[in-house]
Amino acid sequence: MKAKYYKTKENRIIACTLCPHQCVLLPGKSGICRVRENQDGHMALPFYGKISALALDPIEKKPLYHFFPGKMILSVGFWGCNLRCPFCQNYSISQKTKGHSELLSPQELVKKVYERGSFALAYTYSEPLVHWEYLMETVKLAREAGIKNVLVSNGHLEEAPARELLAYIDAANIDLKGFQEDFYAKEIKGSLEAVKNFIRLASEMTSLEVTTLVIPGKNNSPDEIEEIAVFLASLNREMAYHLSAYYPCYEYDAPPTEPAELMSLGQIASKHLSYVYLGNIGADNNTYCLHCGNLLVLRKGYSVKVQGIANNCCAQCGKKVPIISE
Ligand code: SF4
DSSP states (O other): OOOOSEEEOGGGOEEEOSSTTOOEEOTTOBOTTSSOEEETTEEEOTTTTEESEEEEEEGGGTTOSSBSTTOEEEEEEOSOOSSOOTTOTTHHHHSOOOSOOEEOOHHHHHHHHHHTTOSEEEEOSSOGGGGHHHHHHHHHHHHHTTOEEEEEEOOOOOHHHHHHHHTTOSEEEEEOOOSOHHIIIIISSSOHHHHHHHHHHHHHHSEEEEEEEEOTTTTOOHHHHHHHHHHHHHHOTTOEEEEEEOOOBTTBOSOOOOHHHHHHHHHHHHTTOSEEEEESSOOOOOEEOTTTOOEEEEEETTEEEEOSEETTEETTTOOBOSOBOO
């Protein structure tokens, strides 16, 4: 498979233009993501089709709450990531590239969606965007086959490849890991501005939900969460926003986020956004109609019942709901 977003320079040096890092690679060297490599002056993709994880998950686990609630989705993970979050929950596949892989072509992966009885494919677990070429092939095949494409990502990508990919994505959950450029640059080695641009674009092109993992002492100030909510509301007040509690993982050992704190931050975000959900604290997270208060989706953990929606409208008052369920 030929890589697309890179430029060749003098002396077999190449520059990757896929993500905001814009890595310049000497022959034999890999980029920050560890999965794109300069082989003799060309961009090679040594991890093309190498699958690190494949599982049937509740769609709420992505988390996606407004896209086919209650359905199971075949979820695929790869290797590598273009960020360096020291609290990564999937560091064994995102920050490493060694381990058992299953080799699957895009055609074979799409076939597995039928075999496992799913309606959709989620690109998730590690960072899918650094496997852009594999994703592009797979999303096109899936769309042709009537299978939905779901992207779960850090959104750290340049605009041109983002536009190409998002044209085939039916729903996405993008992490917004904080709202300070300094936190992105120093703590997780990325660009907040680039992620905001991706979120702006995704809000126009797909059914978008956003998640912030709330980490005590890092991104948990009420002002910061309110700034995020104001930003998301400027794109779509009815966008689902997930605030998730952090648990110690990888290089972080600070105590977990207190449920009471998450609830209080949820209330702040709810001043600006109609649908705020709290993750990792056992909250029920039901969805109610904004117009008449009818219960639309009942959730208890991963047990989900869609009970108040008919033809994508509230079954009681008939107003349109921002939930795709049919
Ligand atoms: S995709 Fe990988 S190689 Fe390309 S710029 Fe980003 S981190 Fe560097």
